[in-house]
Amino acid sequence: MIDSATAPAPPPPVEVGAYSVPGLGYRILAGGARLIPLLILLVGLPVAALTFLQSHGISLPVPILTVEVAGVLISVLSTARYIVKPTAAYGPVSVATSAVTIAYLLVLLAQASYTLGVPGSSVGISVGYARLLELALLVPTFALVAGLVTTVEDLASPKERLPFDYPA
Amino acid sequence: MAAPTPPRTRRPPGLYRLARALRRVSVVIVVLLLLFLATVGYSAFELVRSSPQQSGGYSAGFDSNDTISVTGSLSVSNPGWYPLSGFTLSLRILNASGVYLGEVSDGPVTLAAGATTSVPIALYLPVAANGAAESLLVQNQYLDLGVWGNATYAYLFPVSVHFDQNKSWGAPFSDFSVSVGTPSVANGSTTVPVTISYSNDASFAEAGSLGMTVRSSGGTACGGATYPLNVAPQSFYYETRNVTLATGCSIAGGSVVAVYSGNGVNLALPPEPLP
Numbered sequence: 001m002i003d004s005a006t007a008p009a010p011p012p013p014v015e016v017g018a019y020s021v022p023g024l025g026y027r028i029l030a031g032g033a034r035l036i037p038l039l040i041l042l043v044g045l046p047v048a049a050l051t052f053l054q055s056h057g058i059s060l061p062v063p064i065l066t067v068e069v070a071g072v073l074i075s076v077l078s079t080a081r082y083i084v085k086p087t088a089a090y091g092p093v094s095v096a097t098s099a100v101t102i103a104y105l106l107v108l109l110a111q112a113s114y115t116l117g118v119p120g121s122s123v124g125i126s127v128g129y130a131r132l133l134e135l136a137l138l139v140p141t142f143a144l145v146a147g148l149v150t151t152v153e154d155l156a157s158p159k160e161r162l163p164f165d166y167p168a
Numbered sequence: 169m170a171a172p173t174p175p176r177t178r179r180p181p182g183l184y185r186l187a188r189a190l191r192r193v194s195v196v197i198v199v200l201l202l203l204f205l206a207t208v209g210y211s212a213f214e215l216v217r218s219s220p221q222q223s224g225g226y227s228a229g230f231d232s233n234d235t236i237s238v239t240g241s242l243s244v245s246n247p248g249w250y251p252l253s254g255f256t257l258s259l260r261i262l263n264a265s266g267v268y269l270g271e272v273s274d275g276p277v278t279l280a281a282g283a284t285t286s287v288p289i290a291l292y293l294p295v296a297a298n299g300a301a302e303s304l305l306v307q308n309q310y311l312d313l314g315v316w317g318n319a320t321y322a323y324l325f326p327v328s329v330h331f332d333q334n335k336s337w338g339a340p341f342s343d344f345s346v347s348v349g350t351p352s353v354a355n356g357s358t359t360v361p362v363t364i365s366y367s368n369d370a371s372f373a374e375a376g377s378l379g380m381t382v383r384s385s386g387g388t389a390c391g392g393a394t395y396p397l398n399v400a401p402q403s404f405y406y407e408t409r410n411v412t413l414a415t416g417c418s419i420a421g422g423s424v425v426a427v428y429s430g431n432g433v434n435l436a437l438p439p440e441p442l443p
Contacts, residue, residue: 122332131324136201139194146190153183164180 211248376430
């Protein structure tokens with residue numbers, strides 16, 4: 001039996017109708033700030049690593065252009081998702097972001113074995129990472145389903161989620 | 169005066185809670201994958217640092233079925249946090265001309281995290297007459313050693329490593345040669361001095377005898393002699409024996425066939441032509 005004096009307090013209930021959506025300007029500004037680390041994570045670091053390998057004559061597991069295009073696309077869509085979160089476009093943009101991420105991971109999965117040939121030596125190292133990518137595919141898949149659910153929710157009851165996404 | 173109306177509160181709607189739960193699950197998976205990748209990276213780095221070590225060195229020697237055996241073991245340690253499963257090791261040897269001599273495979277073994285194991289290696293090279301590795305008996309050479317290692321690391325990552333190495337081989341009967349001296353006739357018998365010389369450039373000693381037969385150009389055995397052997401590694405051998413030839417047997421254009429008997433084997437050396 002739980003002592004009521006020590007039991008954790010329940011989350012504060014949300015008042016129906018009480019919400020405060022940040023203005024579009026603020027969301028664009030915050031989204032832009034959010035875009036920077038995304039670009040570093042999805043474009044800057046991978047491209048730097050691939051360029052380093054290329055400069056040492058080591059074959060690349062994936063073309064740099066693919067990483068750049070996919071990284072920019074996912075970052076921009078993710079930022080757009082953040083900006084349109086209070087609107088009915090949130091669900092579809094979430095679905096689009098997840099779909100692009102899934103497509104990117106599937107492209108990587110198609111060539112998920114990397115053979116590293118060390119220049120000037122007879123050593124060859126091959127690493128497969130298909131299973132890791134398959135596990136990683138779970139992430140955008142769950143996000144895609146979440147986006148579909150939100151789309152359905154927004155169609156059925158517009159603005160129903162706003163008090164919970166933006167409590168006052 | 170009416171009492172103030174308490175604020176109406178309610179739980180988030182079902183669809184909202186479902187979407188939120190799905191998003192949270194995806195975030196949890198991302199965090200777990202990143203933690204997993206970080207620990208795998210660290211473990212793999214530790215594994216590479218403790219690269220397989222040769223334990224106790226390799227030993228070579230004559231073996232049964234007209235082979236030379238090369239045996240040893242490789243110590244593999246896995247200091248990381250994840251197991252190395254299905255580890256197999258394969259070695260393939262080619263001679264200097266690219267002719268396949270033999271191969272050996274070990275495994276699969278599973279190496280638990282933090283464990284060390286020893287992988288035995290036993291390679292048998294067929295050095296019988298006309299065998300692929302016959303030249304190993306009499307010719308020092310560089311051998312092309314190809315090594316393949318395959319395993320699955322941290323449950324998810326199949327890894328394959330391959331490298332080639334050149335290994336010098338010292339032949340046990342290096343530069344084996346036979347020279348025949350001037351025949352002499354006494355009491356109706358013809359005797360020729362036959363000198364055998366070679367260098368034992370192998371890492372093992374030869375103890376036994378060398379049975380030598382002189383043949384005519386038609387392959388008829390004209391005579392023979394036995395040369396006792398007790399030759400240490402990296403030693404030179406030079407011995408002359410008088411061979412009495414069978415009546416009417418000419419060795420001009422013939423050959424000498426020598427068979428090494430010792431170390432539990434009987435091994436024919438490549439025939440040496442006579443002038």
